[in-house]
Amino acid sequence: MDNSYKPQQLEPKWQARWAQTGLYRQTIDRSKPKHYALTMLPYPSGDLHIGHWYAMTPSDARARFMRMKGYNVMFPMGFDAFGLPAENAAIKNNVHPQKWTFANIERMRGQLRSMGAMFDWEREAVSADPAYYKWTQWFFKKLMELGLAYREKAAVDFCPHCNTTLAREQVWGDDRHCERCGTPVIKKELEQWFFKTTDYAEELLDFGGIDWPERVKVMQTNWIGRSEGANVVFKTEYGDEMPIFTTRPDTLWGATFMVMAPEHPLVDKLTTPAQAEAVQAYREHAQSMSDIDREAADRDKTGVFSGSYAINPVNQARIPIWIADYVLMGYGFGAIMAVPAHDERDFEFARKFNLPIIPVIAPETGPLDADEMTAAYVGPGVMVNSGEINGTAVSEDKGRKNPSIAAAIDWLVEHNAGEEAVNYRLRDWLISRQRYWGAPIPVVYCPEHGAVPVPDEQLPVLLPEDVAFTPTGESPLKFHENFLHTECPICGRPSLRETDTMDTFMCSSWYQYRYLSPHYEEGPFDPEEGAYWLPVDQYTGGIEHATMHLIYTRFFTKAMREMGLVDFPEPMLALYNQGMVLGEDNEKMSKSRGNVVAPDNLVAQYGADTVRTYLMFFAKWDQGGPWNYDGIKGPQRLLNDIWEIATLAYEPGPVDESVTKALRRKTHQTIRKVTQDMESFSFNTAVAAIMELRNTINEAQRKQNVTQAAWDEAVDNLLLLLAPIAPHITEELWAQRGGEYSIHQQAWPVWDEEIAKEDEITIPVQVNGKVRERLTVPAGTSDDDIKAAALAAENVQRHLDGKQPRKVIVVKGRLVNIVV
RNA sequence: GGGGCGGUGGCGAAAAGGCAGACGCAGCGGACUUAAAAUCCGCCGGAGUAAACCUCCGUGUGGGUUCGAAUCCCACCCGCCCUACCA
Numbered sequence A: 001m002d003n004s005y006k007p008q009q010l011e012p013k014w015q016a017r018w019a020q021t022g023l024y025r026q027t028i029d030r031s032k033p034k035h036y037a038l039t040m041l042p043y044p045s046g047d048l049h050i051g052h053w054y055a056m057t058p059s060d061a062r063a064r065f066m067r068m069k070g071y072n073v074m075f076p077m078g079f080d081a082f083g084l085p086a087e088n089a090a091i092k093n094n095v096h097p098q099k100w101t102f103a104n105i106e107r108m109r110g111q112l113r114s115m116g117a118m119f120d121w122e123r124e125a126v127s128a129d130p131a132y133y134k135w136t137q138w139f140f141k142k143l144m145e146l147g148l149a150y151r152e153k154a155a156v157d158f159c160p161h162c163n164t165t166l167a168r169e170q171v172w173g174d175d176r177h178c179e180r181c182g183t184p185v186i187k188k189e190l191e192q193w194f195f196k197t198t199d200y201a202e203e204l205l206d207f208g209g210i211d212w213p214e215r216v217k218v219m220q221t222n223w224i225g226r227s228e229g230a231n232v233v234f235k236t237e238y239g240d241e242m243p244i245f246t247t248r249p250d251t252l253w254g255a256t257f258m259v260m261a262p263e264h265p266l267v268d269k270l271t272t273p274a275q276a277e278a279v280q281a282y283r284e285h286a287q288s289m290s291d292i293d294r295e296a297a298d299r300d301k302t303g304v305f306s307g308s309y310a311i312n313p314v315n316q317a318r319i320p321i322w323i324a325d326y327v328l329m330g331y332g333f334g335a336i337m338a339v340p341a342h343d344e345r346d347f348e349f350a351r352k353f354n355l356p357i358i359p360v361i362a363p364e365t366g367p368l369d370a371d372e373m374t375a376a377y378v379g380p381g382v383m384v385n386s387g388e389i390n391g392t393a394v395s396e397d398k399g400r401k402n403p404s405i406a407a408a409i410d411w412l413v414e415h416n417a418g419e420e421a422v423n424y425r426l427r428d429w430l431i432s433r434q435r436y437w438g439a440p441i442p443v444v445y446c447p448e449h450g451a452v453p454v455p456d457e458q459l460p461v462l463l464p465e466d467v468a469f470t471p472t473g474e475s476p477l478k479f480h481e482n483f484l485h486t487e488c489p490i491c492g493r494p495s496l497r498e499t500d501t502m503d504t505f506m507c508s509s510w511y512q513y514r515y516l517s518p519h520y521e522e523g524p525f526d527p528e529e530g531a532y533w534l535p536v537d538q539y540t541g542g543i544e545h546a547t548m549h550l551i552y553t554r555f556f557t558k559a560m561r562e563m564g565l566v567d568f569p570e571p572m573l574a575l576y577n578q579g580m581v582l583g584e585d586n587e588k589m590s591k592s593r594g595n596v597v598a599p600d601n602l603v604a605q606y607g608a609d610t611v612r613t614y615l616m617f618f619a620k621w622d623q624g625g626p627w628n629y630d631g632i633k634g635p636q637r638l639l640n641d642i643w644e645i646a647t648l649a650y651e652p653g654p655v656d657e658s659v660t661k662a663l664r665r666k667t668h669q670t671i672r673k674v675t676q677d678m679e680s681f682s683f684n685t686a687v688a689a690i691m692e693l694r695n696t697i698n699e700a701q702r703k704q705n706v707t708q709a710a711w712d713e714a715v716d717n718l719l720l721l722l723a724p725i726a727p728h729i730t731e732e733l734w735a736q737r738g739g740e741y742s743i744h745q746q747a748w749p750v751w752d753e754e755i756a757k758e759d760e761i762t763i764p765v766q767v768n769g770k771v772r773e774r775l776t777v778p779a780g781t782s783d784d785d786i787k788a789a790a791l792a793a794e795n796v797q798r799h800l801d802g803k804q805p806r807k808v809i810v811v812k813g814r815l816v817n818i819v820v
Numbered sequence B: 001g002g003g004g005c006g007g008u009g010g011c012g013a014a015a016a017g018g019c020a021g022a023c024g025c026a027g028c029g030g031a032c033u034u035a036a037a038a039u040c041c042g043c044c045g046g047a048g049u050a051a052a053c054c055u056c057c058g059u060g061u062g063g064g065u066u067c068g069a070a071u072c073c074c075a076c077c078c079g080c081c082c083u084a085c086c087a
Helices: A007-020 A050-068 A084-093 A097-114 A130-145 A197-204 A214-224 A249-254 A273-288 A344-353 A403-414 A527-533 A549-562 A599-606 A608-617 A633-647 A657-679 A683-703 A708-722 A727-736 A783-792 A794-800
Strands: A034-039 A072-074 A149-159 A186-195 A226-236 A241-246 A257-260 A304-311 A318-323 A335-338 A381-383 A418-424 A443-446 A450-453 A485-487 A494-497 A536-541 A572-577 A580-582 A624-626 A760-767 A770-778 A807-811 A815-819
Touching: A007 A097, A007 A599, A007 A608, A007 A727, A034 A050, A034 A527, A050 A072, A050 A536, A050 A580, A050 A599, A050 A608, A050 A657, A084 A097, A097 A599, A130 A149, A130 A450, A130 A549, A197 A214, A197 A418, A197 A549, A214 A549, A214 A572, A226 A249, A226 A403, A241 A249, A241 A335, A249 A403, A257 A344, A273 A304, A273 A318, A335 A344, A403 A418, A599 A608, A608 A633, A608 A683, A608 A727, A633 A683, A633 A708, A633 A727, A657 A683, A657 A708, A683 A708, A708 A727, A760 A783, A760 A794, A770 A783, A770 A794, A783 A794, A783 A807, A783 A815
Parallel strands: A034 A072, A034 A536, A257 A318, A536 A572, A580 A624, A760 A815
Antiparallel strands: A149 A186, A226 A241, A226 A304, A226 A418, A257 A335, A304 A318, A443 A450, A443 A494, A485 A494, A760 A770, A807 A815
């Protein structure tokens, strides 16, 4: 009978068996510690990419490893199913987004099954399913109740191609383009819904208690952008209050002018008739410019004088108020005090428009001369020209740690002119999208009561199916009479529905909770499931979500804690970011480059197990790297060899005790190595260790010189260690060798330190740091004996050349270094 | 401009401050075969040498710490990623 390795046959066979026997059904079991393993859910674009395999199969292997280690593991899968591509496909191919999306999901389910992952499909959640988005809408209402959702008119980022507004996080790059389609965004004044992520700015900076990569923590910290300083209230000469934020209140005495953003509400009032024309022209110019031009590379400062003046509260100086687009309306108060002597941007502006420069910090080298300065001075020194705080030291510290800043803040408080303040770069999350394929915002606008949330019993607000898409991408909800017209839930008056839908990041902010009980109807998730499984123990996914999804879901969990739904502050205790598989040309895979690797073809050619093993072998997981069609041969040979090893009968000839012992040692060393590597996500070296064991077993196979018991121990453990990585072949071979179903329910092997121990060790002997000899000694030889043997060694003597060793360093079991 | 990550054979990569290059790919030599593929055996950083188990050089560059550095520190070069007039 032909019993060669045919993954194309045995993989579907076992996948069916697993499904049939409910092997991956994951239910509460209080007799075991729980482990919630989560991999970022895919968008159903229609085809599973090798990138999905790279994200999911090592994640699956880790979850399987935890299961064999004795944890009750939950490893769910679902789809982030709302979003623009579905709608764009609808416009292009005249197919309804729902049909397109659910057809893709169906196709991707099949592809996901071909991975042989341990997903519990009964926990699958699809965000575009009304049973799911009902709760997305419910969360929106809850956030409203908590005062964490509000509606405001603001100049927001708008993608003209996608025809919708975007959150700040979804505007990328130095040309400020749309994260989805790459079109440069424009600013638009619109009434939009926001979530108050800024309320949690301080708490989001606290990563205590979570094991997340340093890189993500740094990115989030920078994104939140905390800066310490003071709010200072300037008054215009007409008495209007003009608050500003500054990180350098100590330089207040050097403020020689003020600058407002062109969109600042006081611009109209402060513009004098003489300046009206110039200001109007400048504002129009600023508005017409896209953000790209506004932040163009040369960044030459532009601006215009308003004609009005403000009074500096520290010295009553009358200083001109300018309007310039280097001041952004979205940060602080949209206005600044300008201290050209000590701020580079202000300096540049002052030089260009001939505004006065007054130094207030004297560096150690002596006082500054305003006329001779060619750049702002931002270093340490001592305060001068600054009234009561003269003589205070200026350090390079930020905030109150800097004596001069502390003194300035105290002065401000004492004189009732300002207060210590912290400002964040983080903006509130804009969640309104002018698109059809998303969860409708559950709000009705009543002429009497304004924005009224839709009552719970009317949720979900369903997306109407009979809609006509226009080529412009404008939301068909705006023209859907039945959807649009409704009654006010409070008074019954005819009212209009909100036609915007929610940012899909809203759907993915809480999906890990819906997985617990995707069919639960009494709430977003079943509290009993939640009490057992939550929070997520191990999250894995790409780094690209560092400042988007990963901030949103943290915000969400903190808000859910306010709602009383959870009692922990962080959604995911540990996070690991995998790298990216690149094309063979070492470039990002893309259709236009023609370097895309199709997993379906690979599965057909090599089988899923080989693809999985190769993905885990070719690089450390967090690094990623280029795909290589030749490289996959290594894992392919590995699985073929293992097939041979496990299926060919072993008949020991004359047994060699020392070879037997060596095989057992290698077996136990491999268990130790693979266990540690699986623990630390070092899958590549885990596979390498398995390959080494394979090599050792191969040799025993050829020589037939180990005992049957040692042989079986080696082969059984080889299969167990490989089971999380290559689940099908190991299941098949386990069964063929008479093992109990399923290998995936077996306990992870444990190594015996005694057996793993080497009985001879090789110790390099260095003379002055260069290896001159290698000693093979029994393990446990005393340092003194090793030292003596080292000094006696022939090549060592030769290099000592009669000189007396000055010092001999013996590192236990490691090396000897003789210094002369 | 700021921040982060990285730079090791022909290639992918490994190395708790302690034998650099495990494991694999490719290559080369040999076996098997009519032949090729597959498989098996051997070699495989560079230089010296007929060959090394001997010697020298070698982890982007230059310094430093150390008995000892791919690893730690300083400066620089290159690549990738993030961020960018944030007051």
